[in-house]
Amino acid sequence: MKTVFRLTIFLSLFFGTTANCQSKMVSIKGGKYIPLYGRESLQVKISDFYMDVYPVTNQEFLQFVIKNPKWRKSMAKNIFADKNYLVRWKSDTALNSTQSLKAPITNVSWFVAKEYCECQGKRLPTIDEWEYVAMANENIPDARKLKNYNEFILGWYEKPKTFNNEIGSTFKNYWGVYDLHGLVWEWTSDFNSVLISGESRNDVDKDSNLFCGSAALNATDLMNYAAFMRYAFRGSINANYAIKNLGFRCVKDKKG
Amino acid sequence: MNYLKYIAIMSVALLALSACNVGNSKNKNEVLYQCPMKCEAEKTYQAEGACPVCKMDLKPMAAADEKILGTDEISETSIFNLTTKWNTEKGNTILLEDLKGKTLVMVMIYTTCKAACPRLVADMRNIEKQIPKALISKINFVFVSIDPETDTPEKLKAFAIENFMDDDQHTFLQGTESGVREFSNVLAVKYKQISPMDFSHSNIISVFSPQGELVHQQEGLGVDNKVTISKIIETVNK
Incomplete structure (x- = not known):
């Protein structure tokens, strides 16, 4: 009787760890930093949190839509995902033959990315959290001033179709996180907090009263062109857009 | 042998439980x-x-x-597909779907705003003034707070009274942080907290049909509101 009892405990532990479909995460130690955009010399405080080591893959997302039929290609509502949602998939539950299971999921909207993370008991990272982790190169937590760090990112922007590559194919950074640069762009929970009004691109006066408060954009380090591109991209998209080089990963709060 | 069977059943049950969905x-x-x-x-x-x-x-x-x-089915593009809960200035908890049936004129503001929000509220008032009296009862002017932490139902109620908007034609909503972010994404409204009391936000007034479909958006402050008004009247008379 005792052995049976033990066996049951063992089995429950075994299934408990293997079947809850959680992807690997690493711990990120919080801190303060000045993001590219924000008010000049305004430090942002980041609390400790966990981040997915890799972006969500085609395979993981496939499992998600199998369990959540309302997010299948044919069922997703237009308000939550535009017509490019999973556009390359062969069917509701099958990838295209050219798509790798281990490649990052793309062509997904903000709404579905948010719900995917919530289903795992996680959430999307904020812009500040994402940028904080992405400042790191292989060796140091803030490599933004290094020439080769910026060159790597800008070099990637010129490479076509990196979204077809598999996760883990770029470098492992200081925190143990892969693929923040070099694979796909990623959704953040508050991407729509990037306010780009007319005056950030030119001095056309007619757009200047589109936004309350003074212009939110104010580059603290224009040298960091790579990051500028990310903010500009976030400022230009809507939450139901499904874009072929835009994926996501999840994070989780550290309790207590 | 019975134990084995028991273990098998247990493990199947566990598998089902530990996946994202329950059996x-x-x-x-x-x-x-x-x-x-x-x-x-x-x-x-x-x-x-x-x-x-x-x-x-x-x-x-x-x-x-x-x-x-x-009830009638709502369409794919309706904002009534959103399922988050909101508190009103009257102290009720509602879903957006509960606003169904009236033409909705919606704007996102916060009550402590000193810069654009008073002008946005004035813009809403101007629109309201130019709509024939007979149609007013078929319209709901909805103010959604982008500062749910500060703008409690009590604060919103006080704001409504202060602005002579404490009646059935006006609704003030307090959501959750993630609910507000989601709602702003549906409206394509951008906003960012720049200090504990201050937000930058885009100034957009949106018109929705009684089924929750976006009809028209007016961008900017103090802009010509003729098109917005004609769209509202058109939607009410449909």
Whole structure:
């Protein structure tokens, strides 16, 4: 009787760890930093949190839509995902033959990315959290001033179709996180907090009263062109857009 | 041998529990429960509980069916597809769907705003003034707070009174942080907290049909509101 009892405990532990479909995460130690955009010399405080080591893959997302039929290609509502949602998939539950299971999921909207993370008991990272982790190169937590760090990112922007590559194919950074640069762009929970009004691109006066408060954009380090591109991209998209080089990963709060 | 069987059943049950969804075996003699939003399509549960996706309480199947038969289906682009909860200045908790039936004129503001919000509220008032009196009862002017932490139902009520908007034609909503972010994304409104009391935000007034579909958006402050007004009248008369 005792052995049976033990066996049951063992089995429950075994299934408990293997079947809850959680992807690997690493711990990120919080801190303060000045993001590219924000008010000049305004430090942002980041609390400790966990981040997915890799972006969500085609395979993981496939499992998600199998369990959540309302997010299948044919069922997703237009308000939550535009017509490019999973556009390359062969069917509701099958990838295209050219798509790798281990490649990052793309062509997904903000709404579905948010719900995917919530289903795992996680959430999307904020812009500040994402940028904080992405400042790191292989060796140091803030490599933004290094020439080769910026060159790597800008070099990637010129490479076509990196979204077809598999996760883990770029470098492992200081925190143990892969693929923040070099694979796909990623959704953040508050991407729509990037306010780009007319005056950030030119001095056309007619757009200047589109936004309350003074212009939110104010580059603290224009040298960091790579990051500028990310903010500009976030400022230009809507939450139901499904874009072929835009994926996501999840994070989780550290309790207590 | 019986133990083995028991272990097998246990492990299957555990597998089902530890996945993202709970199992869905059916039993004819029991009442089945289903998420009222059908987050998981036709999936049913044997016991009461909350939907693992949207966290709403599961409804007994028969009741859920009745509800769907009783109302018109909402379209794919309707804002009534959003399932987050909101507190009103009157102290009620509602879903956006509860606003169904009236033409909606919506704007996102925060009550401590000193710069653009008073002008946005003035813009809303100007629009309201130019609409024929007979049509007003078919319109709901909705103010959604982008600062849910500060703008409690009490604060919103005070704001409504202060602006002579404390009546049935005006609704003020307090959401959750993530609910407001989601709603702003549906409206394509951008906003950012720049200090504990201050936000930058885009100034957009949106018009929705009684079924929750976006009809028109007016961008900017103090802009010519003729098109917006004609769109509202057109929508009400439809």
